[in-house]
Amino acid sequence: MHEELENFERNYVRDLVEPPPNRHPIVGFRDKRGEDGMVVRNKARLVARVSSKEGIDFEETFAPLVWKPLGFCLPLRPLKASKLQQMDxxxxxxxxxxxxxxxxxQPPGFESARFPDRVYKLRKALYGLKQAPRAWYARLKSFLLKSGFGMGSVDKTLxxxxxGGDTLIVQIYVEDIIFGGSSHALVSSFAEQMSREFEMSLMGELQFFLGLQIKQGPEGIFIHQAKYTRDILKKFEMGDSKPMTTPMSTNMALDADEDGEAVDQKEFRGMIGSLLYLTATRPDIQFAVCLCARYQASPRTSHRQAVKRIFRYLKFTPELGLWYSSGSPLFLRGFSDADHAGCRIDRNTCQLLETSLVSWSSRKQASVSLSTIEAEYIAAGSCCSQLLWMKATLSDFGLRFGKIPLLVDSTSAISVAKNPVLHSRTKHIDVRFHFLRDHYxxxxxxxxxxASENQLADIFTKPLEFGAFVRLRGELGVTRWRCVDNALIKGEIESQWIGLIALLV
Known part of the structure; x- marks a missing residue:
């Protein structure tokens, strides 16, 4: 507690003043915990405990957070001469x-002997205040810009x-900072500069970030969540379950199952939440998890069995993760697909958006499609918007792309986008979906x-038989690696695909 209060003095956080009329002071203490939730030190943090009111206690609280934190920093890696570093x-x-x-x-037990009835007026933010994250981001942003950094035009955390021909990249996530560059001297200079301005913990090579385990080698970077996978298997008592080779059976078609036996909603939601976090490095379970997540409001026995099937698949493949090669040529392209007839409930299309290796998701389209053509067309339009966002973001790294290929397995949907004369098939489609045609x-x-057999997005739209599932999983870069003599050695990969894929299903 003394150390925490000394931080307030060193940072000139507060002034001791007479309590103002009609104002309610706040205070609280909290132990500081580590990444695993355990108390790592007997250190308390002074935390604001208050029900703040907008317009009175705060105005703006928004602070930008990095979109898919490691998404672009890892695969691009123009810093091939040095490994990514981390500081806190x-x-x-x-x-x-x-x-x-x-x-x-004044905290209980630490009141001033001369002025026990006075209160502290804050000059700087305090943990627990709603505006604290924004205030910290503004301070760090101002410092970096004054130090000669340029901010990303799209990603404001970059x-x-x-x-002198060298490049330094800094990605921030609240107080966690990832950085690396093509020059060791430039990296060291930045670390020293930050240490002079703020109290820093230099954590060395990036190995663990936001729950992701990271291995760096001369050939590239491998990220995975093996420890987290084992932890959730143990948490939900699935550690001794029979392994399965795929996350979902090909003949499984989930629906509301209103006549089925209800199960514990809290447990079901806990399982879904744990699996959703795991999809950060496991795109191979994305479709199955998101399909089961639709039934959290009223889970049934059939839904729980489907979720347990996913856990049994994780039991079979706990070490899988994503591989980012440092030597692969970089290009940008998109895959778009939709499974219109596969949805048994309302024919809304299951949709995946964003990029393989850096981001992915699986969701239903917001509107009901009247045909497969319309579903494919809408999906491709959403993928197009994501590709344009990525193109703008990658331009901050000095990467320029011309016409981006968007691969669709429906010739009819392509014809609708290319030929505005097909009124009979398109007159019912909302105007906003013609965004695709405009950018074409x-x-x-x-x-x-x-061709459908080469559609990588299939793994996000439907359950697949083992052979097709393993092939697509490998082409997406989901593989198993092992570390030998401090170098990343290939342990298992079914097939290889080089580049950056943008997917929409």
Whole structure:
């Protein structure tokens, strides 16, 4: 507690003042815990415990968070001469300036001997205040910009510095900072500069970030969640279950099952939440998890059995993760697919959006499609918007792309996008979905037909038989690796695909 209060003095966080009339001071203490939730030190943190009111206690609280934190930093990696490093800012929120008047009671047992009835008026943010994350981001952003960094035009948590032909990339996530560059001297200079401005914990090579385990080698980077996988298997008593080779049976078709036996909703939601977090590095379970997640409001025995099947698959493949090669040529393309007839409930299309290796998701389209053509067309339009967002983001790294290929396995959907004369098939489609046609005509994307057997997005739209599932899983870069003599050696990979894929199902 003394150490925590000394941080307040070093950072000039507060002033001891007379309590103002009609204001309610706040205070609280909390132990500091580690990544596993255990108390790592007998250190308390002074935390604001208050029901804040917008317009009185705070105005703006929004602070940008990195979109898929490792998504672009890892695969692009223009910093091939050095490994990615990580640092943590000690008491980060105590560095952010606040504009509102906030008063804090003196902590119990630490009152001033001369002025026990006075309160502290905050000059800087305090943990627990709603505006604290924004205040810290503003302070860090201001410091980096003054230090010569440029901010990403799309991703506001990305900062880049170019000096003498060398590049330094900094990605921030609240107080956690990932950085790396093409010059060791530039990386060391940045670490020293940050240590002079803030109290920092230099954690060395990036190995664990936001629950992801990271291995770096000369050939690339491998990220996985093997420890987390084993933990959830143990938590839900599935550690001794019979392994399965796929996350979902090909003949399984889940529906509401209103006549089925109800199961514990809390347990079911806990299983779904744990699996959703795991999809950060396991796109192979994305479709099955999101399909089961639809029934959290009223789970039945059939739904729980489907979720247990996913856990049994994880028992079979606990070490799988994503591989990012440092030597592969980088290109951008998209795959779009939709499973219109496969939805038994309302014919809304199951949809996957975003990018393989850096981001993916599986969801239903918001509107009911009247035909497979319409479903494919809408899905491709959503994929197009994501590709354009990625194109703008990658331009911050100095990467320029021309016409981006968007691969669709429906020739009819491609014809609708290319030929505006097909009124009979398109007059009922909402105007906003013709976004795809507009950008095709502008030359931003190129619609290309792909055979169904080569449609990588199939793994996100439907359950597959083992052979097809393993093939697509390998082509997406989901594989198993092992570390030998401090070098990443290939342990198992079914097939290889080089590049950056944008997917939409």
């Amino acid at each position: 800012v000690k008491s980060a929120f105590l560095n952010g300036f606040i504009e509102e008047e906030v008063y804090v009671r 900062f880049l510095l170019s000096r 005509e502008k030359g931003d994307i190129d619609l290309v037909h792909v």
